[in-house]
Amino acid sequence: MRGLDYAKLGLVKMKKNPVFVIFGILAVLFCLNILAWVAAFEFAKPQLLEVTFFDVGQGDAIFIETPERWQTLIDGGPTSAVLEKLGKEMPFWDRTIDLVILSHPEHDHVAGLIEVLKRYEVKNVLWTGVVRDTEEYKEWVKVLNKENAKIIIAQAGQKIDVCHCEVLHPFESLEGQEFKDSNNTSVIIKLVFGETSFLFTGDAYKSIERQLLGRAKQQPSQTWQQLDSDVLKVGHHGSKTSTAPEFIGAVSPEVAVISVGKDNKYGHPHQETLETLSGIEILRTDQDGDIKIISDGASHEIE
Secondary structure, eight states: OOOOOHHHHTOOOOOOOHHHHHHHHHHHHHHHHHHHHHHHHHHTSOSOEEEEEOOOSSSOOEEEEOTTOOEEEEOOOSSTHHHHHHHHHSOTTOOEEEEEEOSOOSHHHHHHHHHHHHHSEEEEEEEOOOBOOSHHHHHHHHHHHHHTOEEEEOOTTOEEGGGTEEEEEOSSOOTTOBOSOOGGGOOEEEEEETTEEEEEOTTOOHHHHHHHHHHHHHSHHHHHHHHOOSEEEOGGGGOTTSOOHHHHHHHOOSEEEEOOOTTOTTOOSOHHHHHHTTTSEEEEHHHHOSEEEEEOSSOEEEO
């Protein structure tokens, strides 16, 4: 009986071509070498602080990278546009964010963060823990519980080493309290890197700004110094509800950044606010796009 022709049946196992094996190994080694060089380049960068105010339309999203390569995202804007912005600032292999700060759970600050938590591993989340009766808020809490990040409830006096920041507001824990309008619950933080300082005010109204000033009168040596900052993130997108003249006098910023969308229906920034900021360099995301401020600890420059 004739044996079966296994070659014709297609059952003969082909030997691997050693040339292809060698090329495959070389290709893998080449890719690993490229990754090593890219990583080395990242770590060899000068020891600089970078603060980028993303242009995400009518909302806030601020990315901070410290000289230690710690990454913090304050708010996420009203859409998933923040994901594209992060993709440009972070190396493609980096899918981890050290700290996310939600200033307050309104749509133009929290919506983008929901998408960030779905796409990135977030190690820490700082927020107030206030309650809002909205579907978006419920989604935020849902993804936050799945994230398994360390939750920090914001309160004045906290030092956040990851981003060289201190919390100035809220003055006491607001966890579990329900608000119809959470703007005035905004987390306000001060970042200090060497001689350079930033003040991030969320959407806090003039009433909170004046309360900060009131505390300054009680503890002038400490709080006045806390308020004085080189760069101010203008409250509430330049609305006239924020930016009290006496508050600006205490902060005395060199640069005021307004995160605002083009042709927004609210008329932000209001003329009253722009007049209050007269004499200060004003930067606007609707006009300037993404705004990056870089500091070496002694001085800062704007890209």
